[in-house]
Amino acid sequence: MAYTLGQIAEEFGLVLVGDPQIPISGLAALADAQSGDLAFLFNIRYLASAQTSHASALVTTQENADKLSTPLLISPKPRLAWARIAGLFDTSERLSGIHPSAVIHPQAKLGKDIAIGPNAVLAADVELADSVSIGAGTCLGRGTTVGMNTILHPNVTIYHDIVIGSDCIIHSGTVIGADGFGFEPDMETGSLVKIPQIYGVRIGIDVEIGAGSTIDRGALNDTLIGDGVKIDNQVQIGHGTQIGAHTAISGTTAIAGSTRIGSYCLIGGAVGIVDNIEIVDQVEITAMSLVSTSIRKKGRYSSGTGLMPGKLWKRNIVVFKHLNELAKRLRKLED
Amino acid sequence: MAYTLGQIAEEFGLVLVGDPQIPISGLAALADAQSGDLAFLFNIRYLASAQTSHASALVTTQENADKLSTPLLISPKPRLAWARIAGLFDTSERLSGIHPSAVIHPQAKLGKDIAIGPNAVLAADVELADSVSIGAGTCLGRGTTVGMNTILHPNVTIYHDIVIGSDCIIHSGTVIGADGFGFEPDMETGSLVKIPQIYGVRIGIDVEIGAGSTIDRGALNDTLIGDGVKIDNQVQIGHGTQIGAHTAISGTTAIAGSTRIGSYCLIGGAVGIVDNIEIVDQVEITAMSLVSTSIRKKGRYSSGTGLMPGKLWKRNIVVFKHLNELAKRLRKLED
Amino acid sequence: MAYTLGQIAEEFGLVLVGDPQIPISGLAALADAQSGDLAFLFNIRYLASAQTSHASALVTTQENADKLSTPLLISPKPRLAWARIAGLFDTSERLSGIHPSAVIHPQAKLGKDIAIGPNAVLAADVELADSVSIGAGTCLGRGTTVGMNTILHPNVTIYHDIVIGSDCIIHSGTVIGADGFGFEPDMETGSLVKIPQIYGVRIGIDVEIGAGSTIDRGALNDTLIGDGVKIDNQVQIGHGTQIGAHTAISGTTAIAGSTRIGSYCLIGGAVGIVDNIEIVDQVEITAMSLVSTSIRKKGRYSSGTGLMPGKLWKRNIVVFKHLNELAKRLRKLED
Known part of the structure; x- marks a missing residue:
């Protein structure tokens, strides 16, 4: 070239x-x-x-x-x-043709110019629009649909009844549509009873999802990934969560279930976001912050202590344990 | 329906x-x-x-x-x-029958009513009890045994000599029995010499493990996952660690090796737990906490600073670096 | 035995x-x-x-x-x-021979004593040196080369044009060479335009990489993993990042792109390291620390608050939000 x-x-x-x-x-x-x-x-x-x-x-x-x-x-x-x-x-591989070792259910529906790599598995009622590319070893569950030009790299797993839009890229090792984490304790037996996750996942158009990420299916509503969303590697998105359009989420961030995140947000790497909260549009969260309450105003947010030499840190965290008490003593002196 | x-x-x-x-x-x-x-x-x-x-x-x-x-x-x-x-x-897919493309070693032993998806691979001496379901592309290593009614979703990887109980569900992308992270520095060559991880993993009954999780095999004893334990997506469990019965672990939590966690614990998402510590029964750890010492009393534990606007945070972490010194100055004033 | x-x-x-x-x-x-x-x-x-x-x-x-x-x-x-x-x-499985179900491109080049498991996929121009072992379901992209004695466990995914040295071990679920996370906002359309990741990943000799880890390919230079580096499970390494020889990285640590880490470092589990910084040789980072600026002096570094009972923690983080103000009040009293 x-x-x-x-x-x-x-x-x-x-x-x-x-x-x-x-x-x-x-x-x-x-x-x-x-x-x-x-x-x-x-x-x-x-x-x-x-x-x-x-x-x-x-x-x-x-x-x-x-x-x-x-x-x-x-x-x-x-x-x-x-x-x-x-x-x-760009020298990325482009698959072409359907490899004879792919296992395609007779009730799967394939558009034109489809590429399917070796050992890929398409269950019944899978629908691929035109020009979709499915990598080697990638598995699509029953009834899942994939929009035009979307590329699934090798060894991706998509469960049943998942909707993926057009012009998406999904990298290897990613799992979409596994059961959300929902259990109800049964006090009599002491066991945790599984809550069936009967909804799915819907992914918009022009979405990229990195390697080794997981997006769970919902229990009470579909998990939604908006148009143009970009998700890095090893990101976890819980059941029923919604990500607004054009939001970017960096690697190893975890977002718990039933949370609603706005559009045009920038979520740093290794961030944790708890369940059932709301984050408005255009919020930026810096790396490794924990978001444990809703964010109602756009802007930049952070948590954590900053890095320091180990010995200094040990002395400081001892004081942090008594921080509230220290504040009271200061107030007393001021009085 | x-x-x-x-x-x-x-x-x-x-x-x-x-x-x-x-x-x-x-x-x-x-x-x-x-x-x-x-x-x-x-x-x-x-x-x-x-x-x-x-x-x-x-x-x-x-x-x-x-x-x-x-x-x-x-x-x-x-x-x-x-x-x-x-x-x-619940419209989950139920496999039935053994797909002809599955590669099953002649020395594998299969119970009744087994379902095995396309391109699954069972090595020698694998034993599946009755009504086990193995998803497409899932690989089971030599000598691994799986109990009755257990479901392994597509693209799961189980290494050799792993014991999985009955009524378990293991989601896609999960890897059980990879080598624990153990190396010994060789001062002469400067290299890190691998410590062979010669033990396995034993998983109880009624355990669910989410997508993309990893549970390592042990070096000195088996890694143990108790009955009724529920593990979310992208959880990492180190070698030789023990998780007590009915404990629930949320997504992207990492637990290092040789740690013992009690029963009926609730471990939040994105938590880190260091190696070689002990946590008693009925401990709750909130999201993104770091547990770096043993917990000997049941109850709820947290760490972290809470989230704040980026500018405010920057000013506060400067003070945190001098927190111990600040406490001393306060004491001096009080005197 | x-x-x-x-x-x-x-x-x-x-x-x-x-x-x-x-x-x-x-x-x-x-x-x-x-x-x-x-x-x-x-x-x-x-x-x-x-x-x-x-x-x-x-x-x-x-x-x-x-x-x-x-x-x-x-x-x-x-x-x-x-x-x-x-x-x-050690009773680890050793593959031998090439399973007939493996899909090997006629233009792949295989050395002597190669083992390839069922349903593995080797694309065009893949080169395996002598005594390489490729696990079941593992996929190697076009032009990727693997050095002598290296073992890839089942269900690993290696993209195109990746160089892996000799005597390496790569565990299941790991993905090497997926696209780095690089996008450029197009203000006119509001969308994030993908920056093609046209470089690759080069991995030295005697490297071990755990299960479910991801190492991205670079946009402006190759991502480099030095000789003797040991990487645990679910570690994320961003595009263009360099890891010096004999550095060990524990589980679920995330390292963003274009960062340079020295040799003989010990990076604890669940650590976050931001992009475009430099860390010198022999630096130790304790578990779940966030490294957000370069580290220019060897030694041990930490961040975080330490764990405490939930009620006490809630009181303390309220004070942390006003820490800078509290420091000012103390100074005023001293004056």
């Missing part, structure tokens, strides 16, 4: 500064780039790195352009341009 | 108020319920919702019944009744 | 005290050990348990030997000796 700088400028409508014949064969960061690589300068803070980079050309803004003597591709939205240029160098 | 209110009352021994011929075709929450749905009122706090619900009937207590004019199913334990009624509307 | 104490002493170059004919058929902890078991006393704190143990022999140091009357295997590095002896009693 190699393009000329001129081809890239034309393809994405960018302003070209320099020789259009310069060959571009890859993308790299400023410090790593070699001849033939395209790199970027978005933040002027990295100007020095840009000036010493071996990249053959840079993607940047008009504002930065004057400070650079290398060939340039100029865009008012250089990050977006970069995301699109990167697609030229 | 549709039942009359009278059929449901009879099936579960409930007191019926209203027309026994009312058709019930589904379950829903009060606010979502439509005609044909059964809903519930457990907590009198939601009385207003119950009074305006479109549900055809409600499950509730005798105490609440007087305040309601809709048809009712009355039980002294309405939550338990609800859990059982929900079973009528 | 049974050995005499003499055989074990000879095999591992240990000093034998007692009858070399004593049969050893297993390993156990001091308290659990029965006749026929070998146990260990590393820490003199457990001397009483050693003196009452039913073990047939103990592994210990010369220093402890004088206090014990049981048969002994003596080593200056008894923990390392134990790790090696345990290998004798």
Whole structure:
């Protein structure tokens, strides 16, 4: 794969500064780039790195352009341009055809241009719209439907009666539609009686779900993932929870059941969000925060103590245990 | 699937108020319920919702019944009744028969009424008791045994020599019996030498394990999961750890090795529990707490700071770093 | 499997005290050990348990030997000796041969003595060096290469163009090479545009990766896992991150993208490490700490509040919300 700088400028409508014949064969960061690589300068803070980079050309803004003597591709939205240029160098596997080892129930319905990898399993009444791709070893339960152009990577598991929209990407190891965690103690026997999870999961369009994530089916309503939602790896979403459109959730975050999260939220990695609360639109939660009550006002929220050397930390947490008492003593002194 | 209110009352021994011929075709929450749905009122706090619900009937207590004019199913334990009624509307897939693509070692022993899905793999000396169901793509290692009526969903992985009791449910993506995390530094080579994990995992009866969870095999003793334990999604249980009967563990909680947890504990989501400690019976740990020492008294335990707006949080964690010093200054003032 | 104490002493170059004919058929902890078991006393704190143990022999140091009357295997590095002896009693499954149900692309290249389990899938241009073992249902994407003696357990997923070194072990459910979490907001449409993740993952030699872990491919450079690194279960490693040689990472830890971690670090379980930071060599992070800035000095670091009874905790976190204000009031009093 190699393009000329001129081809890239034309393809994405960018302003070209320099020789259009310069060959571009890859993308790299400023410090790593070699001849033939395209790199970027978005933040002027990295100007020095840009000036010493071996990249053959840079993607940047008009504002930065004057400070650079290398060939340039100029865009008012250089990050977006970069995301699109990167697609030229994407070597992801594209399956084609239906592998003979796939086990497809005779009552499954397949659209046109479907790709199904080896050992994939489609149960009865599965419906795949046109141009769906199902990776090797991926299993779809009875009655599950998948929208146009959606890609399921290998070893994904989708339970029965799940609805997945079009233009989605679901990565390996992810499980959608397993039973929500619902039990009722039976005081006579001491055991926890399972509450059947009779609803499903509905996933909108243009949703990406990372590897090893789990989204449970609901007990009283469907679990809902809005359009354009992006979910990272090892995220857990409980039964009946709703995620608003275009919200992004970073890795290993856990969201308990029956919680409603708004649109355009940014939820950091390793966050915990308890059940049955509500979070409005445009809320940002920083990494490893615990959200244990509803958030009714947009903005940025955090919890935790910050990191410190182990010895210092040990002394401080002893005081934290008596913090309320300490506050009282201070008040007494003030009085 | 549709039942009359009278059929449901009879099936579960409930007191019926209203027309026994009312058709019930589904379950829903009060606010979502439509005609044909059964809903519930457990907590009198939601009385207003119950009074305006479109549900055809409600499950509730005798105490609440007087305040309601809709048809009712009355039980002294309405939550338990609800859990059982929900079973009528459960559309979970039930496998039947042994799919010809399953790879079953000739030395595996199968009971009666076994179901095995496509591409499942049973190694030598695997033993399945009667009515076991093994999902598509699920792999069982050599010598593993599974008790009666147990269901393993698709794409589960069980290593060698694991014992799983009867009436268990194990969801997709879960891995049981991988090697515990045990290494010994070799100072001469600088490398970490693997400690072979020569014991296994024993899982009791009536255990449910969610999707994407991992339970490691032991180095010095079997990892033990007691009867009636319920484990949610993406829970990690380290080698040689013991979980007492009827304990429930919510999603993404991590329990390190050689720890002993009592019976009837409730462990919140995203909790961390360190290795080699002991937790007595009936301990409740709230979400995202870190348990770093043994808990010897039953009750409820927490850690963390609570959530706050990002700017406020940043100022507070600066003070937390000096908390011990601050306590000393207060003491000095008091003196 | 049974050995005499003499055989074990000879095999591992240990000093034998007692009858070399004593049969050893297993390993156990001091308290659990029965006749026929070998146990260990590393820490003199457990001397009483050693003196009452039913073990047939103990592994210990010369220093402890004088206090014990049981048969002994003596080593200056008894923990390392134990790790090696345990290998004798390891009953892990070893695959052999290539199962006819495996789907191997004609353009895959296989070395000698390869084992491939049922329903494994190797795409085009996969290369396996000699003595590689691929578990049942494991999928390797196009162009991925695996070094000598490396073992992939069942139901592992490796994407395209991933490099895995020799002598590695990768446990079930793990996913390597899924797309890193990278999106760029398009303000016009409100959607998050995917940034193609065009680099791969390179894993060194002698690396072990637990069950259900995920290591993403990079957008601007390969994600790198150094030689001898040990990664526990359900660990998440973001795109472009680098882990230095011989670092150990415990279960459910999440490391975001483009972070560089040094060598010989010990990262506790359930730790969160944000993106784009640097951690030097020999840093220890205790369980469930959040690392949100670079660590430039070796040593031990922690965060969190410590655990406390729920009622006390609730009072303390109210004060924490006003901690900065409280510090100011104290200063005012001092003045």
